[in-house]
Amino acid sequence: MKLLVPVKRVLDYNVKPRVKADGSGVDLANVKMSMNPFDEIAVEEAIRLKEKGVATEVVVVSIGEPKAQDTLRTALAMGADRAILITSDVRPEPLGVAKLLAKVVEEEQPQLVILGKQAIDDDNNQTGQMLAALLGWGQGTFASKVEVEGDTAHVTREVDGGLETVALPLPAIVTTDLRLNEPRYASLPNIMKAKSKPLAQKTPADYGVDLTPRITVLKVEEPAKRAAGIKVDSVDALVDKIKSLGVIA
Amino acid sequence: MSVLVLVEQLDGRVKDATLATLTAAAKLGDITALVAGHGDAATQAADAVAKVAGVSKVLLANDPAYANLLAENVAALVVPLMADHDAFLANATSIGKNVAPRVAALLDVMQVSDIVAVESADTFVRPIYAGNAVATVRSSDAKKVITVRATGFEKAATEGGNAAVEPVAAPGDQGKSRFVGAETQESARPELTSAAVIVSGGRALGSEEQFHALIEPLADKLGAAVGASRAAVDAGFAPNDYQVGQTGKIVAPDVYVAVGISGAIQHLAGMKDSKTIIAINKDEDAPIFQVADVGLVGDLFQILPELTEKL
Ligand SMILES: Cc1cc2nc3c(=O)[nH]c(=O)nc-3n(C[C@H](O)[C@H](O)[C@H](O)COP(=O)(O)OP(=O)(O)OC[C@H]3O[C@@H](n4cnc5c(N)ncnc54)[C@H](O)[C@@H]3O)c2cc1C
Numbered sequence: 319m320k321l322l323v324p325v326k327r328v329l330d331y332n333v334k335p336r337v338k339a340d341g342s343g344v345d346l347a348n349v350k351m352s353m354n355p356f357d358e359i360a361v362e363e364a365i366r367l368k369e370k371g372v373a374t375e376v377v378v379v380s381i382g383e384p385k386a387q388d389t390l391r392t393a394l395a396m397g398a399d400r401a402i403l404i405t406s407d408v409r410p411e412p413l414g415v416a417k418l419l420a421k422v423v424e425e426e427q428p429q430l431v432i433l434g435k436q437a438i439d440d441d442n443n444q445t446g447q448m449l450a451a452l453l454g455w456g457q458g459t460f461a462s463k464v465e466v467e468g469d470t471a472h473v474t475r476e477v478d479g480g481l482e483t484v485a486l487p488l489p490a491i492v493t494t495d496l497r498l499n500e501p502r503y504a505s506l507p508n509i510m511k512a513k514s515k516p517l518a519q520k521t522p523a524d525y526g527v528d529l530t531p532r533i534t535v536l537k538v539e540e541p542a543k544r545a546a547g548i549k550v551d552s553v554d555a556l557v558d559k560i561k562s563l564g565v566i567a
Numbered sequence: 568m569s570v571l572v573l574v575e576q577l578d579g580r581v582k583d584a585t586l587a588t589l590t591a592a593a594k595l596g597d598i599t600a601l602v603a604g605h606g607d608a609a610t611q612a613a614d615a616v617a618k619v620a621g622v623s624k625v626l627l628a629n630d631p632a633y634a635n636l637l638a639e640n641v642a643a644l645v646v647p648l649m650a651d652h653d654a655f656l657a658n659a660t661s662i663g664k665n666v667a668p669r670v671a672a673l674l675d676v677m678q679v680s681d682i683v684a685v686e687s688a689d690t691f692v693r694p695i696y697a698g699n700a701v702a703t704v705r706s707s708d709a710k711k712v713i714t715v716r717a718t719g720f721e722k723a724a725t726e727g728g729n730a731a732v733e734p735v736a737a738p739g740d741q742g743k744s745r746f747v748g749a750e751t752q753e754s755a756r757p758e759l760t761s762a763a764v765i766v767s768g769g770r771a772l773g774s775e776e777q778f779h780a781l782i783e784p785l786a787d788k789l790g791a792a793v794g795a796s797r798a799a800v801d802a803g804f805a806p807n808d809y810q811v812g813q814t815g816k817i818v819a820p821d822v823y824v825a826v827g828i829s830g831a832i833q834h835l836a837g838m839k840d841s842k843t844i845i846a847i848n849k850d851e852d853a854p855i856f857q858v859a860d861v862g863l864v865g866d867l868f869q870i871l872p873e874l875t876e877k878l
Pocket residue numbers: 331355356438768769770771795796797798799810811812813814815816826827828829830831832833834837847848849850853865866867868
């Protein structure tokens with residue numbers, strides 16, 4: 319069975335985001351960009367399913383600027399088999415991404431699509447659920463464990479009260495949480511090999527999908543700064559501070 | 568504007584997150600509260616939410632299909648109801664985040680996630696980039712689908728309302744997913760997202776035993792909920808639902824005590840709106856001190872027992 323993994327190129331999680339002076343957004347010029355960390359986990363999970371013999375092919379797809387190609391090459395170096403790059407001038411929103419992915423699914427017929435639970439730039443946490451809705455499939459979101467048996471996926475989900483397990487008839491959607499796995503690093507030989515793996519280039523028009531945004535960003539600001547605090551030099555001083563807050567029962 | 572709000576309840580009590588969402592909804596218009604669930608708890612929750620100030624109608628879908636609020640089933644219930652409503656609001660909780668985007672896509676609407684303020688009927692404020700930036704966004708969709716971050720809104724009063732409860736036809740199980748089981752921990756502590764005081768431990772606690780032995784007694788003294796950094800959860804010191812941060816729980820208690828937590832941006836994203844932040848860390852340059860109101864530099868293994876003792 320085939321697996322599809324959508325990956326997004328985002329500001330590297332170690333880089334402190336800077337708001338642009340004109341309030342139009344976060345400055346992405348000349349800063350390190352990487353694969354969304356949750357998508358690395360998704361790629362890793364797909365590769366493990368292939369290594370276990372559950373899956374036969376892992377296809378990765380990214381929608382965005384031409385440089386998203388680097389992100390796809392990273393996924394190929396980790397072990398994905400082939401890639402699809404859909405280049406778009408507008409920054410696509412989750413709804414548009416989900417519509418494009420639904421078309422890719424129609425074409426590729428994967429049994430499982432594994433996405434990240436959220437892209438750490440816009441923190442939307444929507445695309446997987448939207449794709450599941452558009453396809454009429456079941457969804458196992460925020461997964462910390464995925465087991466495929468026959469035509470069913472058992473997904474353990476990280477929820478507010480602990481963990482929860484659902485069974486989904488395939489085909490289905492999974493979105494990854496942090497503790498699903500620890501993604502591998504690509505080895506140098508695999509990075510070299512990835513350069514010759516197939517990467518198809520497409521546009522949203524090829525799929526007949528309109529990406530016109532529904533949401534306008536009016537302004538982006540720095541969050542309110544916290545006033546500078548103090549350091550105390552002893553436990554006794556800390557005890558006094560805590561007592562002054564009036565929180566002791 | 569007519570607003571449909573998905574209610575979350577526990578044992579018949581309306582969850583605090585929903586009370587915050589109801590406050591956000593009141594800024595948009597007339598509120599219909601939707602209780603989907605199964606059994607007496609659902610009925611009790613419907614009666615309870617009917618009393619919340621500002622709720623004008625309650626719809627109750629009492630059916631086994633909603634016992635676990637599976638997104639596939641709840642979305643199938645909500646979408647037809649949206650013919651009569653202009654906005655759908657859910658909590659930015661693991662339930663709301665699972666259900667709302669499914670509803671949005673079925674309505675062909677781009678969801679506005681995690682709002683912390685309502686500027687007008689179509690304009691909302693939401694943090695992006697782990698709270699390192701705050702965006703004001705306008706939705707051009709005719710209907711709005713929104714998730715609400717509880718820390719942005721006061722809780723609605725649980726008294727003062729007198730809405731009628733109406734049963735609503737349930738489309739039932741969609742057969743797209745099946746609930747197998749849950750591992751939830753019963754705890755006598757206050758819930759993390761609504762606690763007034765939180766004590767959180769990080770990687771520095773070193774083991775599950777030490778996490779319990781040092782963090783819990785301090786939390787007991789303070790009547791606090793217990794949280795953790797991702798590193799502490801990954802290492803197995805604390806369960807996953809303790810994680811505070813960009814991708815865990817967002818909290819804003821009166822007092823947040825961070826013990827042996829460095830203060831990575833992903834952790835700060837989840838707690839930097841706390842009223843008072845207290846940090847204990849042996850590294851005086853740890854980033855947590857940049858947001859802390861009160862800091863104590865030193866070894867937590869010495870400080871915590873002494874602190875707990877003296878409080
Ligand atoms: C996609 C993504 C999402 C993430 N989401 C989250 C999230 O939601 N929440 C989250 O917390 N993290 C999250 N992280 C992880 C985050 O980047 C940090 O790795 C994590 O917060 C570090 O946890 P920590 O502070 O406990 O550990 P460390 O960074 O290792 O810090 C330990 C601290 O303890 C101090 N210390 C050590 N020994 C002692 C002692 N004896 N006494 C006192 N102090 C001591 C050290 O000085 C240090 O500051 C995420 C990361 C990624 C990539």
